[in-house]
Amino acid sequence: MESEPKESSDLLRPRNKIEANGNLNHEEAKGPPDGGVRAYSVMVASFLTNGLFFGVINSYSVIYTVLEKHLKDEGVSNSESRAALVGALTMGTTFFLSPLSGVLTGVLGIRLTAVLGGTIATAAMLLSSFFVYNVSVLYFTYGVMYGLGASFAYTPSLAILGHYFRKHLGLVNGIVTVGSSIFTVIMPPLMEYMIKNHGLAWLFRLLAVFTFGSAICGFIFKPTPSMVLKTAREDDSWKSLLKSVVNVQIWKNKKYRLWALSMPVALFGYFVPYVHIKKYIENNFVDVNTNLPLQCIAVTSGLGRLIFGFLADKPGIDRILLQQISFYVIGTLTIILPFVNTFGFLVAIALCMGIFDGAFIALIGPIAFELCGGAYAAQAIGCMLGLAAAPLSVGPPIAGYLYSLKKSYTLPFVLAGISPLVGATLMFAIRFQRVPPNEESINTNGVARPASVLVEKSPSPLLINGDANQQTNL
Template sequence: METPAGSTEVLQAQSPWTPAEGGFKGWLTVAASFVIQGLILGINFSYSVIYVELQRILDKDGVAETSYKTSLVGSLSLGTTFAFSILAGILNDLFSYRTTTIIGGCFCLVGMFSSSFLIHYVEALYFTYGILFGIGAALCFNPSLVVLGLHFKKRIGLVCGIVSAGSSIFTFWLPPALGAMIPAIGLDWTLRVVSFLMILIIVASFTFNVPDGANEGSERKKFELSKFLNKENWKRKKFVIWTICIPIALFGYFVPFVHMMKFISVNFPSEDGKIPLMCIGIASAVGRVAFGFISDYDRINRVMLQQFAIFSIGVLTMLLAAANPWVYIILIALGIGIFDGCYFSMIGPIAFDLCGPKGASQAIGFVSGLSAFSVTLGPTIAGKLFEMYNSYTVPFLVAGAPLILGACGMFTIILVCWLY
C-alpha cells in the first residue's frame, strides 16, 4: 500500500534526528578536532616565540620599525583566521565539514612551508604566514568545532571544552619546542617542520563523517548566496548583541599572547619568557574542560560565564603592566589561562544556545569574522605603542580597556533574556 504524500515529513516531524551522544565515531571526531585546533591555534598562540627570532633577523637586516612589522605578521594570521571563519561557515553548509577542513589543511601547509623561505622578507610574510596560513586556520577551526554538534547535544559543553583544550595543550609544549628548534636548526627549518605537521590536519579531517539521519548541508545542489546566509540568526537579538560585544573585547584579547615574550625580555631579562606562555597553556586546558563540564548544568548561564572570563582577562592584562616580582607574572599568566579556557570553551555552546544546531556554524563564523579587525589591529597597535614609549605599561593598559568594555556590554544580553 502506498504511503500518503508528505508522510515522510510527518514521521520526521514526529521523530526528529538527535545526536547519538558519542559512540566510537563521535569520540574519534572529538580526538581529531582536538588535534586540529591544537595545531592551528597552538601555532597562533605561540607566535611570540617566532616574534623574538624574526625581529632579531629583521634588525640584523637593517629593517626599520621591526617591532611593528613583526607584530603585524602574527596579527594578520590571527585576524585572517577570524575573518575567513565566515567563509568557512558557508562552505560547511555548501559542501561538507570534511571538504572544508581538507582545503584548510592544504592552505596551512602551503602558507607555512612558503614562509620558511621568506624570513628575510617581512612584506612577503604578511601574505604567506599572515594570509595563507590564516585562511587555512579559519577553514579548519570552524568545522572542527561545529561538527561536534552532529555527535553530541547534552554534553556539548564538555566536548567543546575538551576540543578547545587542544590549543592549550599545544600552547604548553609548542613554545619550548620552537624555542629549542630555532637555535638548533634556524627559523627557516623550524617553519618547515611546523608545515609538515599540517599534514596531520588533512589526515584528521577524514574522521568528519556525517551520522545517518543528520541533515548537514542537505540542500547543496543549487548555490544561491542568500540561501546559504542564515538570515534567521540576525533576527535573534541576543545573537546580534553577542556579535557586537565580542569584537569589542577581542581588540585587546590577544595582546598578551603576541607580546609576552618581548615583554619578559624587556622587564625580566634574566627570566625565561616561555614559562608564562606555558602557564597560560596548561591553565587554559584545565579551564576549558572544567568550564565546559560546568556549563552543561541546566542552571548555568553560559553567557554570564563568558562575560566574567572576558572581564577578568581585561583586569589581569592591566595588572600585567605593573606586575613585579616575577611570581606575580606567573600568577597573572595562570589567571589569564584559566579565563581564556572559559572564554573559548563557551563559544560553541553559546552559538548552539543562541542560534540552534542549524545556525551554529554561521553564528561562529560571523562572530569570528566580525572580530577579525580587532584581532589584527590590537596586537599591532600594542607593538606601535611599545615603539613610542619603549615600555609595555601603556600597551597593556590600553589592551585591558576594550575587554572590560565588551564584558560590560554583555549585560545587555542578560537584560534581553529578562525582558523577553
C-alpha cells in the same frame, strides 16, 4: 577519496517544513553512536587539528622576537608593529573566514573542507620557509594563507563532533578544545630549540610537516548518514545558499546583536599578551624561562574550558554574566601586567589569565545557542568571529607601534586591558532587552521547548527538539 554525503542539504534546501529530530517527514534515523572506535578516532583527530593549528598560532611570540630583532638589525622602521602584524593576521584571518568556512563545509562536505584546509596551511608554512625574513611575503604566506587553511580545517573539526556524540557532546567538545592548550605548552620550547639549532627556515618546514597531519586527520571526518538530510531542488540551491551566507534572521535578535557587537570591542586587546609577553619578559627579567608564562596561560586555559564548559550546562546559570566576569578578570590582569616586578607574581597572573581565557572561549558556543537556538547557532558564532577578526588583527601591531614610541609596554598593555572591560560593560545592555510576548524562547540552557510549542506557534525553520545544530562550541 570516496564520495561522502554532503552537509549542503541543511544549508541549501528551502526551509518550509517542520522537522522532527533532524529528519524530514519524520523519517526514522539512528542518532549519533556516542562511542565506538570510529567516534573516538574522530575525537582524537579533532583534538589534534585544534592543537596543531592553535598551538602554532598561540606560540607566535617565539617567532615574533626573532623577526623583530632581524628587522631592527636591518634598520627597518616600526619593526615591532611590522613583526607583530604577521601573527595577528593569522589569528584575524582564521576568525574572519569562519562564516565562509561554515558555508564551504555545507557545500563541499566536512571531510573535503578539512583536507583542503590542512593542505593550504601546509603549503603556506612551506612557502614561508623560503621567505623567512621577508615580512611582506610572510604577511600573505604565514598570515593570510595559513589563516585561510586553519579556518577551513578548524570549523569541520568541531562540526563533525555532532555526528558521533550527543549525550556527552559538551565533555567531548571540552576535551577537543583542550588540544590547543596542550600544544601551546609543547610548541614554544620546541620552536625555540629549532630556531636556535637549525634556524627559522627549518622551523617553518617542521611546522609544515606537523600541519600536514591536520590534512590527514581531515580524512577521518566522514559524516554519518543519519545526520545528513536530502538535498534541495537544484533551482533553489543558489538562492538558499545566498540566504545561508547573508542570514538576516539572527540579526533581528536584539540580544544577539548586542552580544555580537560587544565581542569585537572586548577582543581588541585579547591577542596582545600572546604576541608581546615574551618580549616584555626579555626586557624586564633576567635568567628566567621566558616561555613559562605563555605555557601557564595555555595549561590553565584548558582547565578553564573544562570547568566553565561544565558550568554552562547547568540549569539556571547566567552564561553571559560568566563571560562578562571572565572579561573583567582578563582586562584587569592585563592592566596589572606591566607593573609586576617579580617573575613569580607574573607567573601567578598568567595562571589566572588562563583560567578565564578558557572561560571566555568555552562560553561562546552555549551563549550563541541560548540566544539564537540550535538552528542558527553555528552561523551566529561564525558571524561574531568574523566581526572580531579586524580588532584581533590590529591590536598586536598597534601595541607594537606604541612600544616603539615609548620603549615601554605599560601603555600597550593598559590599553589592551581596557578593551575587555569596555566590551564586558557593553554586554549589560543585553539585560534591558525584553523578549516580545509573541516571540517564544527557543532555548533554556540549551534545551529546546516541547515540540508542541514549536509546531503550534512557530512554523519557522527551526528543528524540533533543538537537534539542528550539530556542534556549536568552539
